[in-house]
Amino acid sequence: MKVVVVGAGLAGLATTCHLLGDGHEVVVVERGFKAGGRTSYVKDGGFVMDNGPTVFTMISMVDAALRAVGSSLYERLDLIELVPAYRVFYSDGQSFDGEGSIDVHASKDAMYEEVKRKCSSKDAESYVKFSSYLRKLYEAEFPNFIDKNIDGVLSLMSSPKAAVSLVKLKAFSSLDSVVRGYFDDERLVKLFSFQALYAGLSPLEARAIYAVITYMDSIEGVYYPRGGMHQIPRALKDAASDAGATFEFEFVVEGLEFRDGRTKDRRVAAVLGDGGERIEADAVVVTTELAQAYDTFLADLRVPNVVTQGEYSPSAYLHLLGVRGTPHGFAHHNIFLGTAWKEGFQSVLHNGRRMRDPSLLVSLPTVSDGSIAPDGHSVLYALEPVPNLDASIDWTFERDQARSQMVQRLTEYGFISDETDIVVESIYDPKDWLSMGMSKGTPFALSHRFFQSGPFRPANFSKEVENLFFAGSTTTPGVGVPMVLTSGKLAAQRISNLV
Ligand SMILES: Cc1cc2nc3c(=O)[nH]c(=O)nc-3n(C[C@H](O)[C@H](O)[C@H](O)COP(=O)(O)OP(=O)(O)OC[C@H]3O[C@@H](n4cnc5c(N)ncnc54)[C@H](O)[C@@H]3O)c2cc1C
Known part of the structure; x- marks a missing residue:
């Protein structure tokens, strides 16, 4: 079968590898100029800074996708097991006999x-x-x-x-x-x-x-691919290309062509690009955010209620910094758990407010990999969970507040001496995620509350179009690297079962 996969994020790449493994012909269409989707990075001033996922667990799922195309994890990636998996600090003074942190192994x-x-x-x-x-x-x-x-x-x-x-x-x-x-x-x-x-x-x-x-993360462990997390999509893309997949970059899907006009027994016949391109398909897998897909190239189809009326996850204020110096006393991943545990979650999840004393993830990948920063410098990845755009926070104002609070916290924790240590920085707030097509300005899609999980999440097959399938974080099983890789495998299985 000839299958067109829409989107070359991790879900699209896993779908592609598993489809190739089952003997299908695959064409991947991606609106960007490279593979990876939100598993991406910025390069600035000699620093290479991941701006997507950082906590990499369940590596066997990347291996399974690579093995489907005759390759393997260790052949394609230089993986480091992080020891400790992360270091946890408690900002309410709950120290451990003089040490303020505990390591998770x-x-x-x-x-x-x-x-x-x-x-x-x-x-x-x-x-x-x-x-x-x-x-x-x-x-x-x-x-x-x-x-x-x-x-x-x-x-x-x-x-x-x-x-x-x-x-x-x-x-x-x-x-x-x-x-x-x-x-x-x-x-x-x-x-x-x-x-x-x-x-x-x-x-x-x-x-x-x-x-x-x-x-x-606590039992299976946390890993880091040397070079950065974006090496994962690079590896999957290379292996898929070697196994015969065709990648069409800068191809923005604008519509689908159906074999007949009737709603019942409808089949997709081709995928249409905004530059007039047309690629014929026996089956199509859409791996993009569903709200955006139903607003654009799936506009003819019925939108599952949960996509428009469901509850989306909180978002993230992400601050990437290339800094002078090499901070001591930290692991690759550091988690700072804020005070007012209950109140903090209440603020972000229900009251539409930022946490007063937020729990933060501060990754310091240069602890494991010196190649991503100039000598004597470090990369910091600081993430604060914040409400998504359902809350009435004005991010044009809040962004500066969040920036100065983050710089102050990084100084207090000892990652930098003061603001003058910052060489380069990039900031992403919920409005930035929205502008990249992420519904409600969150990179974490529909939340996983019980009635948005499993059979209650948008299905990975279309109920109206026989040969249309889905993968990625808005469908089953859900959000995060392990889940979207699994979603790719499951979509491929559905297609192979058609034959
Ligand atoms: C800041 C941040 C931190 C995160 N932290 C973690 C973490 O630590 N651990 C973890 O497991 N997960 C984490 N995640 C979540 C994880 O990154 C995502 O769940 C996962 O990468 C989503 O992959 P995907 O393939 O479903 O979507 P995407 O990566 O968004 O891929 C979809 C692709 O479709 C393309 N596309 C969209 N529309 C079109 C169109 N019309 N035509 C053609 N192409 C189109 C897009 O360009 C994109 O490449 C994080 C995400 C972010 C952003």
């Missing part, structure tokens, strides 16, 4: 020792039990409900044993209460539940099924 033994040293032997024993809980949760949830095509609510019944296991594992109880069942120490409760925010949820409101995200 994927190695069970190393993490046992860290928890024993920084907290107590009892907590270390609890960590061992918790990590085995996470593994069981992942084993019941991932293959049966995430890495599997879902046709509707009833498909949830197709794995009754796994569903029973999830109930037994209290996966539908509150995440906070399940984590508290293991740890008395408030710091550890925060450490093992904050990851719900990656799914656009407050750790205090999420169900325990979302602890699967904690499993992904």
